[in-house]
Amino acid sequence: xxxxxxxxxxxxxxxxxxxxxxxxxxxxxxxxxxxxxxxxxxxxxxxxxxxxxxxxxxxxxxxxxxxxxxxxxxxxxxxxxxxxxxxxxxxxxxxxxxxxxxxxxxxxxxxxxxxxxxxxxxxxxxxxxxxxxxxxxxxxxxxxxxxxxxxxxxxxxxxxxxxxxxxxxxxxxxxxxxxxxxxxxxxxxxxxxxxxxxxxxxxxxxxxxxxxxxxxxxxxxxxxxxxxxxxxxxxxxxxxxxxxxxxxxxxxxxxxxxxxxxxxxxxxxxxxxxxxxxxxxxxxxxxxxxx
Amino acid sequence: xxxxxxxxxxxxxxxxxxxxxxxxxxxxxxxxxxxxxxxxxxxxxxxxxxxxxxxxxxxxxxxxxxxxxxxxxxxxxxxxxxxxxxxxxxxxxxxxxxxxxxxxxxxxxxxxxxxxxxxxxxxxxxxxxxxxxxxxxxxxxxxxxxxxxxxxxxxxxxxxxxxxxxxxxxxxxxxxxxxxxxxxxxxxxxxxxxxxxxxxxxxxxxxxxxxxxxxxxxxxxxxxxxxxxxxxxxxxxxxxxxxxxxxxxxxxxxx
Numbered sequence: 001x002x003x004x005x006x007x008x009x010x011x012x013x014x015x016x017x018x019x020x021x022x023x024x025x026x027x028x029x030x031x032x033x034x035x036x037x038x039x040x041x042x043x044x045x046x047x048x049x050x051x052x053x054x055x056x057x058x059x060x061x062x063x064x065x066x067x068x069x070x071x072x073x074x075x076x077x078x079x080x081x082x083x084x085x086x087x088x089x090x091x092x093x094x095x096x097x098x099x100x101x102x103x104x105x106x107x108x109x110x111x112x113x114x115x116x117x118x119x120x121x122x123x124x125x126x127x128x129x130x131x132x133x134x135x136x137x138x139x140x141x142x143x144x145x146x147x148x149x150x151x152x153x154x155x156x157x158x159x160x161x162x163x164x165x166x167x168x169x170x171x172x173x174x175x176x177x178x179x180x181x182x183x184x185x186x187x188x189x190x191x192x193x194x195x196x197x198x199x200x201x202x203x204x205x206x207x208x209x210x211x212x213x214x215x216x217x218x219x220x221x222x223x224x225x226x227x228x229x230x231x232x233x234x235x236x237x238x239x240x241x242x243x244x245x246x247x248x249x250x251x252x253x254x255x256x257x258x259x260x261x262x263x264x265x266x267x268x269x270x271x272x273x274x275x276x277x278x279x280x281x282x283x284x285x286x287x288x289x290x291x
Numbered sequence: 292x293x294x295x296x297x298x299x300x301x302x303x304x305x306x307x308x309x310x311x312x313x314x315x316x317x318x319x320x321x322x323x324x325x326x327x328x329x330x331x332x333x334x335x336x337x338x339x340x341x342x343x344x345x346x347x348x349x350x351x352x353x354x355x356x357x358x359x360x361x362x363x364x365x366x367x368x369x370x371x372x373x374x375x376x377x378x379x380x381x382x383x384x385x386x387x388x389x390x391x392x393x394x395x396x397x398x399x400x401x402x403x404x405x406x407x408x409x410x411x412x413x414x415x416x417x418x419x420x421x422x423x424x425x426x427x428x429x430x431x432x433x434x435x436x437x438x439x440x441x442x443x444x445x446x447x448x449x450x451x452x453x454x455x456x457x458x459x460x461x462x463x464x465x466x467x468x469x470x471x472x473x474x475x476x477x478x479x480x481x482x483x484x485x486x487x488x489x490x491x492x493x494x495x496x497x498x499x500x501x502x503x504x505x506x507x508x509x510x511x512x513x514x515x516x517x518x519x520x521x522x523x524x525x526x527x528x529x530x531x532x533x534x535x536x537x538x539x540x541x542x543x544x545x546x
Contacts (some may be wrong), residue, residue, distance in 0.1 A: 028515075081483075
């Protein structure tokens, strides 16, 4: 009987604890990071015209969502059916959709080896990444950004074939090394040779699909590569050290490689060109700018 | 009840397995220590977080799996032998016998889990990490709760299912429980009916990943998530209640 009483007493304490810590606003950790990101936004000029603080931020807790809009927090039903970090166009303008920090932490810290500080950096950098997509939504007449976020099945099928083609993997890695050399030693010629070799092979194996694939590849590099460039810039500022540029030894399957390659091209362009102004309205690719 | 627990401990505590666990734990600690120190230097940064975070995580997964192997046959063997009827004659009801066996499983699993950590404890003393005694004790407490929750879950399964099925389910649940947060986002990202159903299913899994986070949070003095603390402990509280009720139901069915 005594054990049962203790058991129920503990239960009441736990229920009370859950009640007092229940989500009735954006949690303290996430809110603190959103405010840190906005402070950083005031100090830094990451891209001409881009201001993170311009966009409302929705933090999705699954069953409930809170909108942070210029210091005001509004409770609402989740407007996205899925859990995601993304930018979303609404009638009154673009919105940044994120998850709370605790959810991000639990999702990426599988082995328990990423410190809290590092997670905070990732969270802030992700806010800037998704905020940049919101900026792209509003500043592009050329690309249908919303469409480009929904990856077509046709593109994924081609990508699957390429990801399993050993010769293509080697050509991609060869171009990757040449791009890193272009960045470090300004060796443009070697990159051009590697680029032409890869596209020649792509024409051979893709035939009529070549143009479609290249259009998608260039679009991914531009949209995601520039967002990744912003994200890594923020990470560099937060860490107080620049991420070292190194070529990969292993081929990355899936879409991530376009993020990284796009970013690398942005870093090369940063060296001697004013290339950012009005970029998303120019109907031009990062490769075009490098050529 | 105490006598049954003592008997269970006597039968299950074998010196050899403890030595094996101590060696296994030390090997894990040494591998993580040297491998990570090497890669951490490569990144030009030091990270106690990585070194101890990975150790706590790997050791708790091994200890949970050890709990599966330890518990898988206990209830089945007890049902087959004569002890069950004998104890009943001596006035110990079947549900109390089951509860004693489960308690025994948990105590043995705790001992094994502690021995697994010996290598890491020595490492903490020698290396002199920036950790408080309170933080260390709390980390150890939540580490043992992780083992408690998984052993309790497996013991529950062995009451319902045949031992092999229970062991397989147990291993699957430990893996899924450790990936619960990641799976929640992956499935939540898919959306749709399947996503919604799976999200509900995930809620039933033991929050082993949350306990893992609490361990390292306390250890590295970074704890702040009270909501996670209460919800994880509430799951454990419910599981203890379900175990008690289930043993009662099983007793009634068996009679």
